[in-house]
Amino acid sequence: MRIGEVAAAAGVSPRALRYYEEQGLLTSQRHASGQRHYGQDAVQRVRWIQALYAAGLSSKSITGLVGCVHTGVATDAMRAQLAAERERIDTQIRDLTHTRDRLDAIIAAADDPDRMRASSGCEL
Amino acid sequence: MRIGEVAAAAGVSPRALRYYEEQGLLTSQRHASGQRHYGQDAVQRVRWIQALYAAGLSSKSITGLVGCVHTGVATDAMRAQLAAERERIDTQIRDLTHTRDRLDAIIAAADDPDRMRASSGCEL
DNA sequence: CTAAAACCTGACGTTGGCGTCAAGGGCAAG
DNA sequence: CTTGCCCTTGACGCCAACGTCAGGTTTTAG
Known part of the structure; x- marks a missing residue:
């Protein structure tokens, strides 16, 4: 190709x-x-x-992972990096889930005039 | 303060x-x-x-949300933007979850020399 | 055969969310 | 009073992941 x-x-x-x-x-x-x-x-x-x-x-981190899988050999440093990136992503997922849930609460308030008025300044 | x-x-x-x-x-x-x-x-x-x-x-999107909650009034455009951002975040969570799971598979392979050799070029 | 489409290298431009000086003003403690 | 820390505005710096333009070669379609 x-x-x-x-x-x-x-x-x-x-x-x-x-x-x-x-x-x-x-x-x-x-x-x-x-x-x-x-x-x-x-x-x-x-x-x-x-x-x-x-x-x-980052590109550099990805380069490391690519090299790891490409060669079929994982050094301790590579294993550590893999674990670290995995944890970073996991944390990010939890944070995003939390943010999404808060957005849902705002959306619910915005769709309900009563709650909208009652929650003036609730989240922000 | x-x-x-x-x-x-x-x-x-x-x-x-x-x-x-x-x-x-x-x-x-x-x-x-x-x-x-x-x-x-x-x-x-x-x-x-x-x-x-x-x-x-982006800053501009956030400005919209801030204005929405601040005034206590949600226009249709604001509601649409809230829903759109919520969906974007939800998609992002699913993508990240998928990426994390693939990383987990790579980590499992890296921790197991047999599977490491067997999966040469498996993901990448 | 020719003209369009796709490819090449090299180099500068863009964007966002700040970091980082520069040059100066204000205020509490000793 | 003065020392020193915190504050102000203004302006340039930065970095990554490409976009884009220039100027030239190659491949393909008709």
Whole structure:
């Protein structure tokens, strides 16, 4: 697959894929003319990278995880990083859940004029 | 309370509070000399603002919500925005949960040499 | 064969949520 | 009074994940 195809399939821009390669997150076979060529699994890999970005990991952290899984070898430092990131994400999920619940309370108040008036300044 | 006290209590910098005021997220009483003065509730308000930032809302979105709750009046547009943000956060929670579960699988593999070897290239 | 579409490298632009000086004013303690 | 900490505004700095433009090559469709 060429870069445009992979980008379209993964829902990102070609620029993003070149950036990932620059950061060491994604590799590609180069055709004689210099054009990049990817295997089918590149799409899943890009989606996974996107998920990790969405979870707040930096390029450097992702590089570590990629190297870990790629080589099939996990050092203690890698295991520690995996655990740390996992905990960070877990905390983030709890915080977001709490925020969502508070938003639900505000929405309930906004849908009910009586409670809206009664709760003036309740949350904010 | 003065700006430094509020900042310390909320765990942010005074600079952040001035920035919030600049964005219309936070108001303050001004003393004759120009110094800002806040009520007790400012701390909770700042924590709430932080939670919304952490949930991925922009200053402009937060301004809308603040205005909504502050005036005690919710327009249809405000209700729509509240619902939209709530859904965004809910989706984000599901995505993060999925990412965390995949990380868990990788961690399990990394802690078990046999599965580590067997799953070479499994997720990535 | 040719023209459009897709690709390349390199480099500068963007955005948001502050950090960080710079230069000065105010106020309680010793 | 003065020392020192906290406050003010204004302005530039920062960083990451790309967007975008320039200027040139390659591949593909007709």
